[in-house]
Amino acid sequence: MTSAPVAQPRIRSRRPARGLRKFVLGVAGLLGFLLTWELLPALGIVDARFLPPATTVLAQLATEFQDLEFWRNVGRTMTTWFLGLLIATLGAVAIGTVIGLVPYLRRLTHTTVEFLRPIPSVALIPLAILMFGFQMPAALLIVVYASFWQVFVQVLYGVADVDTVARDTAKSFGLTRASRFRNLVLPTALPYIMTGVRLGAAVALILTVTAELLIAVPGIGRVIVFARGAGDVPTVYVYVVVAGLLGLIVNLIFRLIERRVLSWHQSVRGEDVA
Amino acid sequence: MIWGIWGTISPQKFFPGPIAIIQAFIETWIGPAFTADVVPSVVRLVVGIVVSILVGIVAGTVIGLVRWLRELLEPTLEFFRAVPPPVLVPILMLVFGPGDATRVIVIVAGAVWPVLLNTIEGVRSTDSVMTETARSYALTRVERLRYLVLPSASPRIMAGVRQSLSVALILMVISEMFNNSSGLGYRITYFQTNYLIAEMWSGILLLGLMGILLAAIFGFVERRVLRWYHGIKEVERA
Numbered sequence A: 001m002t003s004a005p006v007a008q009p010r011i012r013s014r015r016p017a018r019g020l021r022k023f024v025l026g027v028a029g030l031l032g033f034l035l036t037w038e039l040l041p042a043l044g045i046v047d048a049r050f051l052p053p054a055t056t057v058l059a060q061l062a063t064e065f066q067d068l069e070f071w072r073n074v075g076r077t078m079t080t081w082f083l084g085l086l087i088a089t090l091g092a093v094a095i096g097t098v099i100g101l102v103p104y105l106r107r108l109t110h111t112t113v114e115f116l117r118p119i120p121s122v123a124l125i126p127l128a129i130l131m132f133g134f135q136m137p138a139a140l141l142i143v144v145y146a147s148f149w150q151v152f153v154q155v156l157y158g159v160a161d162v163d164t165v166a167r168d169t170a171k172s173f174g175l176t177r178a179s180r181f182r183n184l185v186l187p188t189a190l191p192y193i194m195t196g197v198r199l200g201a202a203v204a205l206i207l208t209v210t211a212e213l214l215i216a217v218p219g220i221g222r223v224i225v226f227a228r229g230a231g232d233v234p235t236v237y238v239y240v241v242v243a244g245l246l247g248l249i250v251n252l253i254f255r256l257i258e259r260r261v262l263s264w265h266q267s268v269r270g271e272d273v274a
Numbered sequence B: 001m002i003w004g005i006w007g008t009i010s011p012q013k014f015f016p017g018p019i020a021i022i023q024a025f026i027e028t029w030i031g032p033a034f035t036a037d038v039v040p041s042v043v044r045l046v047v048g049i050v051v052s053i054l055v056g057i058v059a060g061t062v063i064g065l066v067r068w069l070r071e072l073l074e075p076t077l078e079f080f081r082a083v084p085p086p087v088l089v090p091i092l093m094l095v096f097g098p099g100d101a102t103r104v105i106v107i108v109a110g111a112v113w114p115v116l117l118n119t120i121e122g123v124r125s126t127d128s129v130m131t132e133t134a135r136s137y138a139l140t141r142v143e144r145l146r147y148l149v150l151p152s153a154s155p156r157i158m159a160g161v162r163q164s165l166s167v168a169l170i171l172m173v174i175s176e177m178f179n180n181s182s183g184l185g186y187r188i189t190y191f192q193t194n195y196l197i198a199e200m201w202s203g204i205l206l207l208g209l210m211g212i213l214l215a216a217i218f219g220f221v222e223r224r225v226l227r228w229y230h231g232i233k234e235v236e237r238a
Helices: A007-043 A054-065 A068-101 A102-116 A120-131 A136-160 A164-172 A178-217 A220-229 A233-261 B001-008 B018-029 B034-063 B067-082 B083-098 B100-124 B127-138 B141-178 B184-193 B197-225 B227-237
Strands: none
Touching: A007 A054, A007 B067, A007 B141, A054 A233, A068 A102, A068 A136, A068 A233, A102 A136, A102 B100, A102 B197, A120 A136, A120 B141, A120 B184, A120 B197, A136 A178, A136 B100, A164 A178, A178 A233, A178 B083, A178 B141, A220 A233, A220 B083, A233 B067, A233 B083, B034 B067, B034 B100, B034 B141, B034 B184, B034 B197, B067 B100, B083 B100, B083 B141, B100 B141, B127 B141, B127 B197, B141 B184, B141 B197, B141 B227, B184 B197, B197 B227
């Protein structure tokens, strides 16, 4: 991704060959995996009732793509995921900045945070069911709880990373609180926040699907549970593959956003400061 | 404190005060329930974690050292890491049947990826000058692995282990919520469906304590393993 088109033509000409090799091998690996999957039930190593061959699953996936209900389920999952991530991010950034900027608050909350953070979010599922019933807010509670900490901790680190000289300079230049926050704290903390959001996005997706699996909130997780209950094994596999694809897409999108938002930042520009 | 006062002033159905929870905690978890539910859960969790760490490090080292293997497997592994681990629970239950072994497999299937991918990354980013130095000093393969590759990958590996710990704990609970027999996850769901609110909270508290305990143990091990690394960081920062 380094853009040095003029300076090093020699390396550039070699790179496509490397990239091609990587691509071919990667595709070969995927095909090999699919082939193994196809062969396992075909050779009777695993019962085909429990592991339908890859072709069956992929064919059904292709027909599902034309089904409106399929897209609705994906949409439901992604809505829960997005709302959860949004609430968690906004909350974590707001609370994190306030706590991070006030050393007194930081010391006060430290032990509480350290206690609450390791509580596995799935432990809250029963509570969520009691509070909201088998509804979307129950899933949201869990998603928000899980992804909140990811962002929150990063925000704390980010705010703590503000250069003291820069902060004192800004103060003595009489910048208002708001403009100090906008022009100094936020840019410093942004890379941390982005890392937090990227981690949080992955966690949020995991917890969204989990909530659908266990609370039966509508979405792809619930389809898996229903299909499993009905003995419709291929559908289970189809939706597991879909869940994986969603995970991949979420990863890719957030890497892209990170690169966009932080295009000015050292880690993305990749230039030497020396 | 705030919680205690608030809980006594406004007694709510779903949020009992801390005293009630601690009482329930003692009544529920100390006694036969400890051996019936807590011990099996913990055993499964520990076995799952140990297996995933071992598999992750061994497979990761091999894949990280062999370039064509790495390029062959990378996209497939990326996909597997992207699959939210809980959806694997129904599949694995189908293939392996319900039972203790399946629960361990579930934990491994979810927790192995962070360790594996981080090990690959860590092994790959071994300093090339050091590799060549080691080679020209005629260190054997095993020696190179022991004294160069693994130590230089260990910060990454530990970061992976940290991630996989929380995944493992989550999967332990989920796999128990799925198949009702024994274990913490099962107990908590049982309390919830029977409206034993204080008992349910005590279960959540217990899980939280386990999470903290795991984090503490990890922190201790990490400090031991990466003492040299933190030392270097300290010097660099000073």
